[in-house]
Amino acid sequence: MDDELRERLGRKTAEAHRRLWSEREGESHGGGRRPEPGQLFLLRSTADHEIEWLLVDISAEGFWIVPADTVPLVGPGDLVVSDTTVGPLTVRCAFGLSLPLGRLETSLRTGELGTSALEEVRALCHALRDGKPHGTPAQADVARDPDYREWAGVLASARSAALP
Numbered sequence: 001m002d003d004e005l006r007e008r009l010g011r012k013t014a015e016a017h018r019r020l021w022s023e024r025e026g027e028s029h030g031g032g033r034r035p036e037p038g039q040l041f042l043l044r045s046t047a048d049h050e051i052e053w054l055l056v057d058i059s060a061e062g063f064w065i066v067p068a069d070t071v072p073l074v075g076p077g078d079l080v081v082s083d084t085t086v087g088p089l090t091v092r093c094a095f096g097l098s099l100p101l102g103r104l105e106t107s108l109r110t111g112e113l114g115t116s117a118l119e120e121v122r123a124l125c126h127a128l129r130d131g132k133p134h135g136t137p138a139q140a141d142v143a144r145d146p147d148y149r150e151w152a153g154v155l156a157s158a159r160s161a162a163l164p
Helices: 003-026 044-049 117-131 136-141 146-162
Strands: 039-041 052-058 065-069 080-081 089-090 098-099 109-112
Touching: 039 044, 044 146, 052 089, 052 117, 065 109, 065 117, 080 117, 098 146
Parallel strands: none
Antiparallel strands: 039 052, 039 109, 052 065, 065 089, 065 098, 080 089
């Protein structure tokens, strides 16, 4: 991964942490509201991974979340969304996981997606869970890129760290 990309990721992470501390001081994001689909969160267990987690769905079993980041490489199972309160993000639907209810802390909320962006993400997540292939030939090419493969390793590590 090149230095410019690492620097951008570092800046985005720092911005998310600033929003987090502002929220804790009661300045933004309505701390205390229950988690809702479309909201972005940091997880304590993945704080070192420079990603946020998007709450996609809530069921009786728990939260379905997927990682979101600012890495511009878009492979199969990824979706770029710009309708967010934090700027454009790449949502990594192929790396989704289920968390038990109560595992998302409202004090670690960092932003949210617009309704249409959330619906796009949900559609892709459902397609992937149903085993439907997703991606363009260009996205398949990106999946072979060494930088993308390195980032996919970071995402897999974050996913493992987030699992209960």
